[in-house]
Amino acid sequence: MSNISVPEPKSVGLILSYRCTAECTHCMFACGPEWEEDLISYERLEGTLAELSKYIVPGPNGPDSIGLNHGLHLTGGEPFLHYDKLLEATKLADDIGIPSIFVETNSFWCGDEETTVAKLQELRRAGLNGIMISVNPFYLEYVPFENTRRAVNAGREIFGQDAIVYQSEYLREFERMGVEGTLDLNDYIDRQGGDLERNVEFFLSGRAPYVVPEYDISGLTARSPEWWFDRPCRPPFLREWHNHVDNYGNYIPGYCGGLTFGRIENMDGMLSEGIDRDDFPILSLLVEDDFDGLYDLSREYGYREAVPGYYSKCHLCLDLRRHLYDRGNFAELKPDEFYRQLPDG
């Protein structure tokens, strides 16, 4: 059988560390304050950026401008927790000629206007082309809305149209609601009459499937494994845009926390020869979208169907993988800490 073809990393998020100030319900990488810092080293940063520079493509408006699924975004975890590393990464990426560099943030650090503006100006001088400010009810549990507003204002002043608010409907909604400080997710859901899913882009992967039962969200239904077998990954699992590389050197497909195609330093070989299916049996099944097969493999390792079922295909995928992680030695199930940080099933 042929090797697995690996997608080129045309747009990548570089995870400087998985540690975060927040512990958002929807976090696909299950980031939070309990993670080891394990900040990316200078050597790994240099090597990773050199590899990525061969493949990353600029945003639609050129290398000095950004697009969500173009260029390089510096992320985490929360990258501003390690401001000096963020600055170092920006300078290195710019020096090496990587186009369309932006940072993604939850705005926790924007406690006053002067600091917010000064840091963004410094980053801009270092070569940052833009910023993506995360806004939705999951962040609002942890980050005072005043900080978000400050980040948006400073971001727009310094980066103009390259300050992206994701998602801007929430910025407008929280303004309309007159939110001050933080807002408990349960309170927000109550105000929406339980209708969370309709409004939020919510993939129910990473931490989410294990914590959503704590909330009174209407429309969430747990299904049998078979119900999910033939449903496609959303967005597609194999794609060239918005993949990730982490601080441990893992090349991660899309938003699939806890999975890797292999080591970033082997990128050229991965792309030219593909990866051997025998070395990556789980990845091989996922590439084939053979969830039936993944389920059978997990059953061979003693897996029992979860009760009451699965809220999403990613939930099923993750539950099977975490079971296999605990019982086998699978090179594609990385980083180890991801599986340790998942909430109990």
Ligand code: SF4
């Ligand atoms: S979604 Fe972002 S802000 Fe929230 S826990 Fe994950 S990395 Fe942190």
Ligand code: SF4
């Ligand atoms: S089902 Fe698995 S492989 Fe597919 S997108 Fe979700 S986590 Fe990734």
